[in-house]
Amino acid sequence: MPRAIYLDHAATTPVATEAVSAMTKCLEDPLRFANPSSIHAAGQAAASEEKHAREQVANLIGADPATLLWTSGATEANNLAILGGARFRAHRGRHLVTMRTEHKAVVDPFKALEKNGYEVTWLTPDAGGLLSFDELRAAIRNDTQLVSIMHVNNETGVIQDVGAIGELCREHDVLYHCDAAQSAGKLPLDVMSAKIDLLSLTAHKFYGPPGIGALYIANRDGCGVEPILYGGGQQRRLRPGTLPVHLIAGCGAAAGLMANNRSRNLAHVQKLYEVLWDGIKGLPDIFLNGNAEQHFPGILNVSAAGVEGESLLLALEPLCVASGSACNSLSSEPSYVLRALGRSDQLAQSAIRFSFGHDTALKDIEFARDRYISAVRRLREVAPPAHQDSRA
Numbered sequence: 001m002p003r004a005i006y007l008d009h010a011a012t013t014p015v016a017t018e019a020v021s022a023m024t025k026c027l028e029d030p031l032r033f034a035n036p037s038s039i040h041a042a043g044q045a046a047a048s049e050e051k052h053a054r055e056q057v058a059n060l061i062g063a064d065p066a067t068l069l070w071t072s073g074a075t076e077a078n079n080l081a082i083l084g085g086a087r088f089r090a091h092r093g094r095h096l097v098t099m100r101t102e103h104k105a106v107v108d109p110f111k112a113l114e115k116n117g118y119e120v121t122w123l124t125p126d127a128g129g130l131l132s133f134d135e136l137r138a139a140i141r142n143d144t145q146l147v148s149i150m151h152v153n154n155e156t157g158v159i160q161d162v163g164a165i166g167e168l169c170r171e172h173d174v175l176y177h178c179d180a181a182q183s184a185g186k187l188p189l190d191v192m193s194a195k196i197d198l199l200s201l202t203a204h205k206f207y208g209p210p211g212i213g214a215l216y217i218a219n220r221d222g223c224g225v226e227p228i229l230y231g232g233g234q235q236r237r238l239r240p241g242t243l244p245v246h247l248i249a250g251c252g253a254a255a256g257l258m259a260n261n262r263s264r265n266l267a268h269v270q271k272l273y274e275v276l277w278d279g280i281k282g283l284p285d286i287f288l289n290g291n292a293e294q295h296f297p298g299i300l301n302v303s304a305a306g307v308e309g310e311s312l313l314l315a316l317e318p319l320c321v322a323s324g325s326a327c328n329s330l331s332s333e334p335s336y337v338l339r340a341l342g343r344s345d346q347l348a349q350s351a352i353r354f355s356f357g358h359d360t361a362l363k364d365i366e367f368a369r370d371r372y373i374s375a376v377r378r379l380r381e382v383a384p385p386a387h388q389d390s391r392a
């Protein structure tokens with residue numbers, strides 16, 4: 001059995017050694033394991049760990065540390081932002097705007113709100129996955145309260161212009177929520193200059209542990225959320241529950257690493273992307289899913305005409321990559337994100353998402369490139385498509 005090659009960083013990243021040490025320290029230290037709400041010495045030692053981590057995460061997005069709430073990850077942060085933000089502003093109006101290509105953790109809270117008397121406008125991106133500003137501007141009405149549009153798409157890597165969206169939303173006094181799970185720590189991101197009101201992130205997409213994330217809530221009039229969980233008084237009652245200080249410390253350590261190495265990391269994944277895509281694009285009838293210019297280089301999503309997705313995934317072993325129905329790999333439904341870009345069922349279903357990071361070696365990307373090329377050639381030979389479906 002050849003060694004597995006992990007190219008699924010958009011699903012989760014490996015945990016950095018520094019994050020593991022920070023977590024172990026909290027769990028093993030005779031003081032730091034304590035509940036940070038306690039006023040005794042042990043509680044205060046834990047509280048100071050938490051404060052340090054909060055500063056590191058706030059620094060990643062240019063936020064005041066006091067504006068962050070810890071959550072269990074981006075799913076919870078998105079739910080709190082969308083359900084909580086819509087309820088906070090419900091007395092002003094009940095219209096909301098989002099895109100069809102958002103993560104399920106954004107799509108599904110909006111669907112829940114639709115069942116509860118809110119109206120949602122679902123914007124469709126262009127064929128490259130980009131938002132049309134004219135359509136966003138046209139969608140905003142007098143009763144619009146919240147717009148949710150992600151930074152980097154988890155399937156295609158397409159980057160939306162969050163600064164332009166923030167500007168437009170602020171102009172119309174609409175809350176702007178941004179799911180930044182794929183970009184936090186990897187791309188420059190500044191909540192103040194981009195005029196973002198609510199921002200979700202999660203540690204396990206930037207080399208921290210799973211189970212911890214944060215929601216940024218801008219400190220300005222008219223911006224806020226109603227809680228979706230009720231309990232103790234922690235975190236201004238907006239997100240009660242005892243804080244998992246070890247996870248928080250791991251998240252902080254990972255955030256610190258990302259902040260210190262961002263441009264070097266980005267240059268490395270850019271180089272890997274070029275090697276992979278330059279090789280693959282030489283094959284006939286290969287389609288890049290997403291935008292060739294405005295994309296995060298750590299994600300490459302490609303479709304091959306006339307190739308069946310599941311066979312391709314098998315033929316790609318030992319590569320750990322995601323398929324066109326990856327995010328819900330329990331179903332073989334073609335990805336709704338790729339369908340929203342106008343891809344045919346066949347092309348969406350043949351899609352492979354390679355996602356990698358600063359820890360990925362060049363030789364592994366070269367291996368992946370060669371494996372993909374030979375797998376597509378071989379599958380096309382054994383089962384030549386009756387007619388090539390080359391609709392772009």
Ligand SMILES: *Cc1c(COP(=O)(O)O)cnc(C)c1O
Nearest residue numbers: 073074075103105154181182202
């Ligand atoms: C991974 C991801 C999420 C979900 O994050 P969890 O921390 O796993 O809940 C949400 N949005 C995007 C864009 C993601 O990539």
